[in-house]
Amino acid sequence: xxxxxxxxxxxxxxxxxxxxxxxxxxxxxxxxxxxxxxxxxxxxxxxxxxxxxxxxxxxxxxxxxxxxxxxxxxxxxxxxxxxxxxxxxxxxxxxxxxxxxxxxxxxxxxxxxxxxxxxxxxxxxxxxxxxxxxxxxxxxxxxxxxxxxxxxxxxxxxxxxxxxxxxxxxxxxxxxxxxxxxxxxxxxxxxxxxxxxxxxxxxxxxxxxxxxxxxxxxxxxxxxxxxxxxxxxxxxxxxxxxxxxxxxxxxxxxxxxxxxxxxxxxxxxxxxxxx
Amino acid sequence: xxxxxxxxxxxxxxxxxxxxxxxxxxxxxxxxxxxxxxxxxxxxxxxxxxxxxxxxxxxxxxxxxxxxxxxxxxxxxxxxxxxxxxxxxxxxxxxxxxxxxxxxxxxxxxxxxxxxxxxxxxxxxxxxxxxxxxxxxxxxxxxxxxxxxxxxxxxxxxxxxxxxxxxxxxxxxxxxxxxxxxxxxxxxxxxxxxxxxxxxxxxxxxxxxxxxxxxxxxxxxxxxxxxxxxx
Numbered sequence: 282x283x284x285x286x287x288x289x290x291x292x293x294x295x296x297x298x299x300x301x302x303x304x305x306x307x308x309x310x311x312x313x314x315x316x317x318x319x320x321x322x323x324x325x326x327x328x329x330x331x332x333x334x335x336x337x338x339x340x341x342x343x344x345x346x347x348x349x350x351x352x353x354x355x356x357x358x359x360x361x362x363x364x365x366x367x368x369x370x371x372x373x374x375x376x377x378x379x380x381x382x383x384x385x386x387x388x389x390x391x392x393x394x395x396x397x398x399x400x401x402x403x404x405x406x407x408x409x410x411x412x413x414x415x416x417x418x419x420x421x422x423x424x425x426x427x428x429x430x431x432x433x434x435x436x437x438x439x440x441x442x443x444x445x446x447x448x449x450x451x452x453x454x455x456x457x458x459x460x461x462x463x464x465x466x467x468x469x470x471x472x473x474x475x476x477x478x479x480x481x482x483x484x485x486x487x488x489x490x491x492x493x494x495x496x497x498x499x500x501x502x503x504x505x506x507x508x509x510x511x512x513x514x515x516x517x518x519x520x521x522x523x524x525x526x527x528x529x530x531x532x533x534x535x536x537x538x539x540x541x542x543x544x545x546x547x548x549x550x551x552x553x554x555x556x
Numbered sequence: 557x558x559x560x561x562x563x564x565x566x567x568x569x570x571x572x573x574x575x576x577x578x579x580x581x582x583x584x585x586x587x588x589x590x591x592x593x594x595x596x597x598x599x600x601x602x603x604x605x606x607x608x609x610x611x612x613x614x615x616x617x618x619x620x621x622x623x624x625x626x627x628x629x630x631x632x633x634x635x636x637x638x639x640x641x642x643x644x645x646x647x648x649x650x651x652x653x654x655x656x657x658x659x660x661x662x663x664x665x666x667x668x669x670x671x672x673x674x675x676x677x678x679x680x681x682x683x684x685x686x687x688x689x690x691x692x693x694x695x696x697x698x699x700x701x702x703x704x705x706x707x708x709x710x711x712x713x714x715x716x717x718x719x720x721x722x723x724x725x726x727x728x729x730x731x732x733x734x735x736x737x738x739x740x741x742x743x744x745x746x747x748x749x750x751x752x753x754x755x756x757x758x759x760x761x762x763x764x765x766x767x768x769x770x771x772x773x774x775x776x777x778x779x780x781x782x783x784x785x786x787x
Contacts, residue, residue, distance in 0.1 A: 285729050
């Protein structure tokens with residue numbers, strides 16, 4: 282049978298649409314396609330609210346159960362899961378209004394704001410690891426920043442996900458340290474060109490080719506970012522004496538000014554007394 | 557959880573997949589079936605690719621396509637396919653390119669192409685490359701085969717009204733009839749039109765997936781191809 286372009290286009294639009302008859306959801310529009318499924322915006326008729334509906338082939342039923350186990354402010358909550366008449370599985374989750382992290386960065390947020398996004402992602406990752414769940418495909422496209430600054434990590438991975446080359450650890454397999462590699466790649470991605478060397482070193486340590494040389498977990502990497510923010514010595518960056526002195530001076534600026542003022546007063550009084 | 561048996565055309569209505577993957581079929585007792593699947597899906601895209609890439613006329617492209625499927629596929633073609641290096645669609649296209657280049661180098665073009673010169677073209681004025689044409693025609697043929705399968709499935713299972721509603725609405729090339737028109741024409745309720753279309757579409761999706769499973773190396777490649785089909 283010969284298919285015209287217009288019929289083919291129509292079939293591509295309608296044949297893949299999930300048949301939601303028998304569910305409480307009405308399809309609105311497609312939001313995006315990932316490695317293991319399609320996400321649609323839909324309306325929950327019973328609760329009169331919009332949700333995101335992820336539809337996957339039958340083999341991925343485990344993903345919904347996996348994500349439903351995770352309860353964290355940085356992980357989108359799952360409302361319900363189910364099976365469509367054609368055997369595909371779906372789960373309904375909160376519809377996050379916001380921007381993907383890569384697009385969010387196009388608004389040129391401050392360094393502090395960029396680090397905040399990475400920290401929120403790292404906290405969600407550390408929590409998931411504590412539950413025995415890996416992400417496997419952490420990248421800016423899988424991070425959403427909401428309208429009120431909330432940060433969500435999306436598309437938690439399951440077995441069979443290949444990862445994205447620029448954010449995938451070179452050793453190939455998946456474990457906590459491969460997720461730490463991806464978190465380091467995310468940090469590298471968000472850093473501006475003139476980022477401080479200590480932050481670049483944190484990213485480089487997290488992305489070390491040898492997994493054993495990386496941070497052992499996401500928490501250790503977050504601790505190093507925190508040390509940077511507190512102007513403490515960063516584990517990943519061996520400082521020169523000059524840099525150490527400058528950092529000490531910056532961290533203790535007020536105290537040094539007070540000492541200088543005290544010394545100046547003492548000197549002045551000494552000078553008056555000797556006249 | 558939604559109970560699939562309560563949904564229209566529920567679980568018992570699903571089209572069960574019995575298709576072996578390409579490599580399973582080729583390595584097992586079904587090498588001819590594997591070959592047939594490949595030819596059914598790939599003949600037209602290979603023809604379009606050769607015709608476009610080498611600027612061949614209709615007959616020359618047909619001869620070369622026939623030559624490829626008659627000769628190139630015989631020599632350990634499936635055994636040399638390594639899914640870790642490339643998907644089967646890409647592997648077959650590269651084999652076609654090698655075959656055409658060899659034909660050219662061996663000076664057999666006069667015999668096969670009826671004197672038509674090979675003149676390689678990388679891109680058309682509209683920016684479409686031969687690889688784009690190959691993919692576009694591959695996808696078109698995949699849908700065409702799934703429609704044939706759906707018609708055969710409807711005829712075998714006595715669902716002729718479902719097929720006619722699907723054919724009249726989803727295969728309409730110009731203006732589509734309204735659901736009310738279709739309901740009157742087939743003397744069914746308008747809600748039945750909705751249900752018949754939903755059934756036909758999801759059955760066609762299952763049949764298309766099955767076709768694809770038969771020409772891919774396993775679940776991972778199948779998923780990647782499914783994504784390409786709909787993207």
